[in-house]
Amino acid sequence: MELKYHQFGLVCVIMLLPVMCTSQDSFTCSRATYYGSPECTANPTGACGFGEYGTAINDGSVAGVSWLWRNGSGCGACYQVRCKIAEYCDDYGAYVVVTDFGVGDRTDFIMSPRAYSRLAKNEDASAELFKYGVVDVEYKRVPCRYGGYNIIVKVNERSYNPHYLAIVTLYVGGTQDITAVQFWQEDCKEWRPMRRAFGTVFDVENPPRGDIKLRFQVTGSAGVYWVESKTFITSDWKAGASYDTQIQLE
Known part of the structure; x- marks a missing residue:
């Protein structure tokens, strides 16, 4: 009976792990990377069809996403993304707008260099994050802020x-x-x-x-x-x- 009890406890812990990953303030665990070099700007020919608007919106802090793209209906959605390396990562993270579709190495976000740099605490930390290339992140959807603009x-x-x-x-x-x-x-x-x-x-x-x-x-x-x-x-x-x-x- 004692062996069975411990086995049941282990199953409970395993089943709780995915919940713990998504329960903190509605954040979901994932990974993020960036495209181009750190000097690149946003992509004006993204799969959302935004054109030049996609390079300027949110000061160029934008991202391509994979399953969050949702056949295009996810275009224009806004997310808070924060990385999980305590030494380098800012507590708030980056606020990004979806302007493109992209698939990376088990990533949900392929970010513009400007957005990726905003994951970091400061310029030195940003340089270190660019060396990583891919980082663990957590994200949640947040309201888009357009300062009174109509559709x-x-x-x-x-x-x-x-x-x-x-x-x-x-x-x-x-x-x-x-x-x-x-x-x-x-x-x-x-x-x-x-x-x-x-x-x-x-x-x-x-x-x-x-x-x-x-x-x-x-x-x-x-x-x-x-x-x-x-x-x-x-x-x-x-x-x-x-x-x-x-x-x-x-």
Whole structure:
């Protein structure tokens, strides 16, 4: 009986280890690395489709992710990431925005050099972390902070009026994801889906003529719901144009 008791105790400890890794203030254990050299900037051609916005957002503290990418719906999500080498790592860590997809050596985050350096306490510690290349981290999702920006719809550069329209949604705040986009088809009096082309780029061939009304499916802690843009994409839209939806997500 004594042997069985000790065996049961060992099983309990083993089963608790994964829970301990995720229970501290909702952090999840993982690994992180960086791309390029320490002097590199963020990638403007990431799989999310953000373009130059992806290099400037959050002062270039961005990351590519693997399973957190979630077929593109994870684009634009914000995370607090902190490394676990007490000698070098800052207690708060880095605040990063997802702008790309990437797979590393059992890593969830492939960070821009600027973001990776912010894991460290100071410049000397940062230099040491870059020598490691890959570090153990813990992370949690946090609300995106855009300082009062509404959601912006940008017409993708491959769009061509009136035959093909592709859009990118920018400044999605809070901890919500945009998981679908629909446009209003006036002659049929119904909402019709846009296709997720890649990342956060949604498109449609032969879009409606005239002004275009959009609505967005939002997924988050409040469940799944639709929000309708308070403005239109005007009939004279062209590639590169941006439209303020007058929507904010908290």
